[in-house]
């Protein structure tokens with residue numbers, strides 16, 4: 001008599017998701033690394049499970065394995081984009097790491113005051129607070145010049161939020177009162193919120209750029225902000241990204257990185273200026289060297 005297939009008894013509650021297994025964590029870890037450079041170290045299983053659980057549950061997948069297969073099979077790329085959104089950290093704030101903006105205002109902008117327009121790149125800009133901080137600063141420091149900010153992030157969702165430029169009063173908490181009244185317009189609430197004024201909104205352009213893939217600009221920038229994203233990359237990826245950012249800097253141009261992501265262990269051709277600020281040599285394109 002032919003043997004019947006063993007009956008699979010499923011003890012799961014409807015809608016329940018099986019816990020993340022080590023092999024599933026490894027698959028998601030590799031996918032995140034390949035697609036956007038996220039370096040998920042062992043020990044991040046709970047974080048991955050917590051951040052993906054909603055997607056897994058709302059898609060009615062019964063396991064992370066099923067969800068993982070769906071992400072791979074989705075040729076539109078939307079499932080992958082949602083996975084990246086869920087795994088990436090979007091935390092940001094107006095005037096975050098304020099020393100950078102002071103240095104920019106006092107040391108860098110005076111050397112660029114003849115530029116018209118003056119265009120800077122804000123890479124990995126998240127929901128836009130950094131972009132609009134730069135816009136306020138540039139307009140304040142160089143009122144008679146045209147300022148432009150090229151802003152980018154891997155996340156379309158974050159970019160849409162950034163371009164919409166509406167922030168609750170709570171998120172605007174750190175903004176100087178003078179900037180709030182000069183560059184923001186009170187929205188009809190609730191919740192109480194402010195929108196960046198039309199003049200500044202026309203000065204920023206948003207574009208999706210994945211820093212671990214090839215990207216190009218038609219021009220080079222005197223200033224690039226790329227802060228608090230490389231902290232999620234391993235050293236190899238950081239080197240590749242810094243190399244590409246340096247290619248996008250004009251000679252003498254400045255790269256600002258997050259204070260938590262010093263480039264001391266990374267090979268690069270930039271000169272150290274001060275903590276988390278680097279500069280491309282005035283004279284040459286540069287050969288890659290191990291920095292001290």
Ligand SMILES: C[S@@+](CC[C@H](N)C(=O)[O-])C[C@H]1O[C@@H](n2cnc3c(N)ncnc32)[C@H](O)[C@@H]1O
Nearest residue numbers: 036089091092124126154155210211227228229
């Ligand atoms: C912690 S936020 C930093 C925001 C802002 N730069 C700051 O310092 O406040 C990191 C941002 O990097 C973006 N990101 C992550 N991986 C990326 C990649 N491979 N390419 C471009 N952006 C990426 C995320 O979507 C997120 O918006």
